Amino acid sequence: MKSYVVLLRGINVGGKNKVSMAELKLQLEQLGCANVRTYINSGNVLLQTKRGANELAKQIEQMLPQKFTLDSSIIKVLVLNIGELRAIVDGKPKGFGEQPDKYHSDVIFLIGISTNQAMKVFDPRDGVDVIWPGKSVIYSQRLSAERTKSRLSKIIGTEAYKSMTIRSWNTTIKLLRLLND
Numbered sequence: 443m444k445s446y447v448v449l450l451r452g453i454n455v456g457g458k459n460k461v462s463m464a465e466l467k468l469q470l471e472q473l474g475c476a477n478v479r480t481y482i483n484s485g486n487v488l489l490q491t492k493r494g495a496n497e498l499a500k501q502i503e504q505m506l507p508q509k510f511t512l513d514s515s516i517i518k519v520l521v522l523n524i525g526e527l528r529a530i531v532d533g534k535p536k537g538f539g540e541q542p543d544k545y546h547s548d549v550i551f552l553i554g555i556s557t558n559q560a561m562k563v564f565d566p567r568d569g570v571d572v573i574w575p576g577k578s579v580i581y582s583q584r585l586s587a588e589r590t591k592s593r594l595s596k597i598i599g600t601e602a603y604k605s606m607t608i609r610s611w612n613t614t615i616k617l618l619r620l621l622n623d
Contacts (some may be wrong), residue, residue: 443490450485452516494508495521535574539611547611550580555605563600
């Protein structure tokens with residue numbers, strides 16, 4: 443059995459595409475996944491399966507609109523193994539996520555889009571936003587005291603945004619810890 447973290451894009455955001463984590467867990471178990479655990483209500487799942495990551499992602503993407511009332515055009519699924527998630531955490535820019543009282547730090551996971559394509563939609567504001575390209579992710583940091591001036595929200599509505607799912611740095615490292623357990 444392989445251990446994975448599954449990141450669901452587009453569920454339980456702004457009161458739309460509501461998915462009960464208990465029901466999601468049940469549906470994933472019915473797909474044959476074992477040791478299914480969810481983390482917070484925003485589409486983070488840890489599980490084990492004999493399937494490969496791509497096969498599992500396709501099956502979950504097919505299952506979601508069949509079992510839940512969703513706008514399936516915004517739903518995407520990213521499945522990462524422990525090595526891939528560890529590489530994202532270990533590949534962070536120097537100092538990233540280390541001053542949570544000063545900065546909001548996020549990992550923007552890319553689903554079927556290159557880092558170069560994704561970087562084109564960002565327009566960081568000097569003194570407020572900083573972004574760094576990573577392998578299959580973009581690291582984003584905003585000065586907390588100035589976050590209302592951040593330009594991060596400008597990516598919403600772009601075609602590239604449909605291929606991104608965002609997790610806070612704290613959530614990202616917690617998912618790695620849970621996957622290690």
